Amino acid sequence: MQSQSMFFKARAGEKLADIRLQKNLAGLKDKFVGMRARAVTAYDSDGEAGFEALRDAGAEIRDRVLDNLDVWLELFEANAEKRGATVLWARDGKEICEHVIAIAKQHGVKKVAKSKSMLSEEAQLNVALLAAGIQPVETDLGEYILQIADNEPPSHILAPAAHKNLDEVADLFAAVHKTPRKTEIPALTREAREVLREHFLTAEMGISGGNFLIAETGSVALVTNEGNGRMVTTLPKVHVVITGIEKIVPTLEDFATLMRLLPRSATGQEISNYVSMLTGVKGAADPDGPEQMVFILVDNGRAGLVGSEFQEMLRCIRCGACMNHCPVYQTVGGHAYGWVYPGPMGSVLTPLYTGIESALDLPHAATLCNQCGVVCPVRIPLPDLLRKLREKQTVAGLRPWSERFALSAWAWLAQQPKLYALATRLGVRYLNWLAGGRDRIAVLGLAPAWTEGRDFPAPQGRTFRELYKMQTTKFTKGTKFL
Amino acid sequence: MKVALFVTCLVDLMRPSIGFAAIRLLEAAGCEVSVPASQTCCGQPAFNSGDRAAATALAKKLIAEFEHFDYLIAPSGSCADQIRTEYPGLFADDPAWRQRAEALAARSWELTRFLVDVLKVDAVPGRFDGSVTYHDSCTGLRSLGIKTQPRQLLAKVAGLELKEMPESEACCGFGGTFSVKFGNISAAIAEKKCVNAQAANADAVVGGDLGCLMNIEGKLRRMGDETTRVLHVAEVLAGINGRLGMGD
Numbered sequence: 001m002q003s004q005s006m007f008f009k010a011r012a013g014e015k016l017a018d019i020r021l022q023k024n025l026a027g028l029k030d031k032f033v034g035m036r037a038r039a040v041t042a043y044d045s046d047g048e049a050g051f052e053a054l055r056d057a058g059a060e061i062r063d064r065v066l067d068n069l070d071v072w073l074e075l076f077e078a079n080a081e082k083r084g085a086t087v088l089w090a091r092d093g094k095e096i097c098e099h100v101i102a103i104a105k106q107h108g109v110k111k112v113a114k115s116k117s118m119l120s121e122e123a124q125l126n127v128a129l130l131a132a133g134i135q136p137v138e139t140d141l142g143e144y145i146l147q148i149a150d151n152e153p154p155s156h157i158l159a160p161a162a163h164k165n166l167d168e169v170a171d172l173f174a175a176v177h178k179t180p181r182k183t184e185i186p187a188l189t190r191e192a193r194e195v196l197r198e199h200f201l202t203a204e205m206g207i208s209g210g211n212f213l214i215a216e217t218g219s220v221a222l223v224t225n226e227g228n229g230r231m232v233t234t235l236p237k238v239h240v241v242i243t244g245i246e247k248i249v250p251t252l253e254d255f256a257t258l259m260r261l262l263p264r265s266a267t268g269q270e271i272s273n274y275v276s277m278l279t280g281v282k283g284a285a286d287p288d289g290p291e292q293m294v295f296i297l298v299d300n301g302r303a304g305l306v307g308s309e310f311q312e313m314l315r316c317i318r319c320g321a322c323m324n325h326c327p328v329y330q331t332v333g334g335h336a337y338g339w340v341y342p343g344p345m346g347s348v349l350t351p352l353y354t355g356i357e358s359a360l361d362l363p364h365a366a367t368l369c370n371q372c373g374v375v376c377p378v379r380i381p382l383p384d385l386l387r388k389l390r391e392k393q394t395v396a397g398l399r400p401w402s403e404r405f406a407l408s409a410w411a412w413l414a415q416q417p418k419l420y421a422l423a424t425r426l427g428v429r430y431l432n433w434l435a436g437g438r439d440r441i442a443v444l445g446l447a448p449a450w451t452e453g454r455d456f457p458a459p460q461g462r463t464f465r466e467l468y469k470m471q472t473t474k475f476t477k478g479t480k481f482l
Numbered sequence: 483m484k485v486a487l488f489v490t491c492l493v494d495l496m497r498p499s500i501g502f503a504a505i506r507l508l509e510a511a512g513c514e515v516s517v518p519a520s521q522t523c524c525g526q527p528a529f530n531s532g533d534r535a536a537a538t539a540l541a542k543k544l545i546a547e548f549e550h551f552d553y554l555i556a557p558s559g560s561c562a563d564q565i566r567t568e569y570p571g572l573f574a575d576d577p578a579w580r581q582r583a584e585a586l587a588a589r590s591w592e593l594t595r596f597l598v599d600v601l602k603v604d605a606v607p608g609r610f611d612g613s614v615t616y617h618d619s620c621t622g623l624r625s626l627g628i629k630t631q632p633r634q635l636l637a638k639v640a641g642l643e644l645k646e647m648p649e650s651e652a653c654c655g656f657g658g659t660f661s662v663k664f665g666n667i668s669a670a671i672a673e674k675k676c677v678n679a680q681a682a683n684a685d686a687v688v689g690g691d692l693g694c695l696m697n698i699e700g701k702l703r704r705m706g707d708e709t710t711r712v713l714h715v716a717e718v719l720a721g722i723n724g725r726l727g728m729g730d
Contacts, residue, residue: 009664012664012666012667013666016666016667016670327652327653327655327671327674328664328667328671331655331667331670331671331674332667364659364660364663364664365660365664365667366657366660367620367653367655367656367657367658367660367668367671368530368620368621368657368658368660369620369621369624369653369657370620370621370624370625371620371624371652371653373624374624387529387530387532389532390530390531390532391532391533391534392532393532394531394532394533394534395532399531399532403531407527407528407531407533407536408533408536410527411525411528411533411536411539411540414491414522414523414525414540414543415522415539415540415543417519417520417521417522420522424491424494424495427495428495428496440700440703447662447665448665449661449662449663449664449665449666450661450662450665450668450700451700452665452666452669453665453666453668453669453670453672453673453701453704454669454672454697454700454701454703454704455699455700455701455703455704456696456700457496457696457699457700457703457712459495459496459497460496460497460498460499462498463494463495463498464489464493464494464495464498464501464502465489465494465519467498467502468498468501468502468517469519
């Protein structure tokens with residue numbers, strides 16, 4: 001996906017003005033936040049160690065992998081190959097596309113059924129497949145909706161079409177499927193199933209992502225709710241798994257621990273409707289399964305984070321809790337962020353994967369409220385990472401001249417107490433003059449962005465330091481404060 | 483007990499009554515309160531803007547000004563957290579300063595938490611005839627664990643009734659420089675906070691951080707709400723309510 005992250009401000013402005021989107025986002029927030037909260041409360045009341053201890057365990061598993069990622073990857077590769085799978089490596093999106101097209105050509109593939117894969121979004125795989133004369137069909141319901149809506153990008157990593165409501169989907173299905181307009185969700189999903197069934201049966205190749213790669217067994221684990229993942233990975237004769245190199249977990253035991261965290265954090269479920277563990281190719285005694293299984297393990301910026309100050313970001317298990325709980329995401333939605341990953345995790349990953357200079361706004365587009373940090377199932381300190389990215393921008397001279405000047409001038413002044421006292425004394429009088437006797441300032445020339453959407457409360461009249469000096473000096477009358 | 487008040491730059495400039503309220507509360511609890519005259523800002527705006535050098539310089543200045551007192555008290559969760567949680571990390575490569583930063587960090591407290599957890603006060607001087615709803619500011623809440631302390635203190639104010647708002651822990655959208663870098667998003671988040679605050683149907687919105695309070699008050703007024711007052715928790719506890727006139 002071509003990054004549009006440099007246009008965050010403009011896109012966010014459009015999203016704020018989109019009344020229908022605002023309604024959809026409010027509903028989404030209530031749903032996701034409420035569901036997670038109930039699941040965590042239920043887990044805590046079940047006794048044993050609570051959810052906070054589980055988060056510690058999740059972070060420990062992810063760190064154990066990341067501290068020796070190369071070793072675990074080699075172990076995974078050896079075990080996957082033992083079971084008849086092929087393991088390929090891709091440095092970037094371009095190499096993902098090259099691998100997939102080569103595999104498709106080798107097997108004479110005309111149609112590919114896909115279950116959800118964010119890495120195929122990173123690689124713009126569908127564009128490359130179409131250019132090579134291969135038809136990609138998205139089979140995750142949300143992704144399918146977006147594909148038939150003229151290939152809209154996803155706005156959420158779990159619920160890609162979260163920005164659309166029932167009415168919009170009903171209109172879309174009627175227009176694209178050329179069927180009578182349906183308004184009941186079961187009727188709409190049945191219609192999608194009917195369309196997709198045909199594709200499952202005719203696709204020669206299935207592409208999936210992977211929630212986890214299990215090193216000790218060479219398996220990929222898929223966590224889904226719709227069942228399309230099972231069709232994609234078992235019906236076609238070729239199954240290609242595209243996933244990031246950081247998705248490794250050492251053992252099935254570790255996977256079980258992470259599975260206690262993932263669905264609860266994501267959708268508030270104790271467990272997702274489907275958990276598939278796929279290991280190797282179809283055996284002689286197996287009734288179904290792919291004849292070819294290929295893993296494409298992707299770097300695309302990940303290896304560079306190992307051992308860096310941003311390594312903690314690679315713990316991410318893609319639950320979406322950070323965006324569900326983010327006041328900024330809740331207000332502008334996922335599309336404003338401009339690339340594959342929105343919300344707090346996206347604001348860290350986008351500059352790291354696409355270049356710090358091509359996403360200058362994202363690390364700053366956060367109030368640092370740390371709601372993301374306290375819900376993250378693997379304890380990624382997202383606000384700290386955003387702040388580190390801000391530091392990198394400053395060091396690289398990427399902040400606007402005016403901002404750097406204002407900050408430097410203020411920081412210098414704050415180190416000269418006498419001058420600072422004088423400046424604030426004058427400043428407070430200027431603000432008072434602007435207020436003109438009222439308790440608020442409606443237009444603040446120094447910070448117009450503040451007063452566009454709200455008033456600026458007027459100061460009380462003098463600085464604390466002036467008043468304190470007056471009331472502690474013998475010959476001056478006291479203030480009314482003490 | 484010798485405590486030093488870190489007034490915070492925003493209170494100094496915008497709302498001195500909060501500083502005086504803090505002094506009244508600390509003195510009522512038996513503290514000897516000093517206000518170091520050369521204090522300015524803790525450096526949080528620089529730190530959060532990615533200017534580590536400026537943040538470090540301001541941290542050194544503040545440490546030197548406050549390290550000789552028993553405690554540093556700030557009427558702000560986010561400023562107290564900057565000193566308590568972030569200062570030591572600024573001196574990762576400077577053991578001497580790191581030690582000084584850690585020593586001060588351990589003795590730096592947000593006002594309401596200090597009054598409850600350290601001083602264990604059982605009475606406050608304020609009186610408030612009406613109802614208030616409490617906004618939990620993000621940094622105080624999620625980094626310093628300030629949640630029950632201000633409510634315990636408000637419960638001791640004669641005449642005061644506490645009415646909880648929906649989602650009191652949700653961010654108000656202030657976020658320091660975020661409020662002007664992304665003014666429209668900030669104001670939109672503030673609107674949600676104000677709708678929740680109004681749903682409590684209280685006479686005043688009360689909180690522990692002036693930045694959030696200015697954001698909430700500014701949005702309430704722009705929404706046409708002329709009656710809901712917006713007050714700092716120290717003002718309510720000390721009985722210094724609202725915009726008093728200045729004596730000359």
